[in-house]
Amino acid sequence: MRILPGRCLFIALAVAFFIAPYVHGQQTAGPSGTDRNAVFAREEFRLGVQAYNRFSFNEAILSFERALSFRPGEPLILDWLGRAYYRSGMEDTALRQWQAALEFYERGSNEALLLASRIETVWNRRSLFPDLDENARYVDAGRYPGRYDDLTVYxxxxxxxxxxxxxxxxxxxxxxxxxxxxxxxxxxxxxxxxxxxxxxxxxxxxxxxxxxxxxxxxxxxxxxxxxxxxxxxxxxxxxxxxxxxxxxxxxxxxxxxxxxxxxxxxxxxxxxxxxxxxxxxxxxxxxxxxxxxxxxxxxxxxxxxxxxxxxxxxxxxxxxxxxxxxxxxxxxxxxxxxxxxxxxxxLLAADTNRVVIIDPQSAVVHELGVVGNSRVRLVGADVDRNGNILAVNFQADEISVMTRLDDMAAGLFVQIERIVSDNFPEVTLELQVQDRQRRPIVGLDGRNFLLSEEGRAAGEQSFLGAAYLSDRTDISLLIERSPQTAGFRNDLAVAARDAAAASGRVVSVVSAGEQPFLERSADAAQLDRAARGTDSQYSPRWRFDLGLRLAATDLLPGEKKRAVVFLTSGALNELSFSQYSLSELAAYLANNGIVFYAVIIGNASPSREVEYLCSQTGGSVLPLYRPAGIGPVIEGLKEKPNGTYILRYRSGLPTDFGRAYLPVEAEVYLLERSGRDGTGYFPPLE
Missing domain, CATH: 2.120.10.30 (TolB, C-terminal domain)
Structure with missing residues (x-):
């Protein structure tokens, strides 16, 4: 087997449809014969899908845009273009692409239902890690019984x-x-x-x-x-x-x-x-x-x-x-x-047959939910890592799992984030499982997943691992090169050293100067020099947005528990959001599972924009010389919940010598909730 040169490939594809005979199990409408536009569109689409799976989202966007220029209105290209914009943090643009794609998909089709669900979820999402909402209503989503028929478990x-x-x-x-x-x-x-x-x-x-x-x-x-x-x-x-x-x-x-x-x-x-x-x-x-x-x-x-x-x-x-x-x-x-x-x-309280939330400041009591079992005496309650309330029913010998009513109705938000098909027919998937508020769902294993191709269960499905079980972390250091931090170079070096000692690995050190760039930091001495910087690097025209994008992008191929640690005076300048807006930066971090920490050098208060990025990603603002130091908080990244899972299966679909776009769908089940996502990939060219 060998890879055909680009021009030969175009000739070989001249008699093909635009995107393979398989798109989510359906025949793709397209030109036949020698439509050169279809050939060019198909090649650009293939390159875009491959770039997306390499985390090169900007490159993927360019390829999908070029593919659209040859095939305007093709829903599959619009769908993928929306995915690339979403991972790039441009959620409004992503929603526009998905809305356009939805208009072309057949009403009620599998593609239309999946896309409509994704649009609704992204549109309605409000925050990354919401606390218990006193206006929410919790209902039974399942139970952990102490008895199964004649078997006593506890x-x-x-x-x-x-x-x-x-x-x-x-x-x-x-x-x-x-x-x-x-x-x-x-x-x-x-x-x-x-x-x-x-x-x-x-x-x-x-x-x-x-x-x-x-x-x-x-x-x-x-x-x-x-x-x-x-x-x-x-x-x-x-x-x-x-x-x-x-x-x-x-x-x-x-x-x-x-x-x-x-x-x-x-x-x-x-x-x-x-x-x-x-x-x-x-x-x-x-x-x-x-x-x-x-x-x-x-x-x-x-x-x-x-x-x-x-x-x-x-x-x-x-x-x-x-x-x-x-x-x-x-x-x-x-x-x-x-x-x-x-x-x-x-305060969360178990109160006879119900669970209530108490505001100790106002003394207001709000009922979150009532356990519906006829034999009820609740003696304990707490919130699990997935946002459920676990209510302890002493009289009924069971634990009731209570979930927000709107989460029960909406189900799980499942995203196939990456597909690796280098060893086809063996295919590896990275999936993200969240609730509809973007909180990660942890604790799943192989029994919670079902992978399928064209409606048939995928062969030899295996569960390879879950990021929540890992204690390996990556961080990128982003250093503000402003006149305000120029006088605190020793503090910058201390902060960089402490952050590096607390993290698993420093992937990169980025100087956020007038033109952000990567510093050399292979050892402790280089890290110290990189943190201090040189006189020429400090400028009132330093660029926060470009530096943050560079620092975050370097994290994408690494560990799933990852963070940008920003060493800053706390203040931003008028150029901070010249190319990327605050909402786009927050979405870029959140949609790629990157936590943002801000370490304050000096005595200034952090700007609201810095606090916003921390709040939207599950991070925090840390004064460098806080009594406990910054180390324990950054070490806590190891314990951060993460809903990324890796599965593998063996494909049974024909590849057309690597030119076919092959569909795959993932369904996730947890108690009474479920969710699914469908996408596809190109196997290696033969």
Missing amino acids: RQPTAVLPLEDGSAWVVAFGSNEIVRIDVNGIIRQRQRGPLNGFDRPYDIVRGPDGRLYVSEYHGGRVSILSSRGEWQGYIGSKGRGDGQFVGPQNMAVDEDGYLYVVDYGNRRVSKFDADGTYLLSFGGKTGTFPGFTSPTGIAAGNGSVYVADSVNRTVYRFDRNGSYLGITLSEGLQGPESLRFTSDGR
């Missing part, structure tokens, strides 16, 4: 702890164990504690160092476990003295790692350090506090400790030393059993 769950990979630890009070359940409801791990086992475990929380704490109601103690669930030791014992328990139940860990345990039988809360050293207790009757009647849920953070009392239907607030600060909420609850902080500082 009994009487009392608490749940979501993990970064989408799975969750479930505390099984009735079967004396904790079990880790994946997103498909499959038990992946069981832990029963030390040799003598857990004694009625009740709650589970995680410390900042990853260690787990499990309260044991009958045992009158708290077990310390490793991050993987191996038992390490005990905190406390039965009794009424300091550091002792009578029926420990719910727990919380604050941002400094202090552990708070609700001692139900002693009607108090006890505080310990991370290693289990007893510090203090509070909750007894004082001059201002009436004392606990039935303490249940607890949440600690932002300098406060909130404790729910199920009998009094009240949430009390204390400081971290146990001093009573007043009533946070005294109306609107039916019988709260657990409290958990959400990422935006509100």
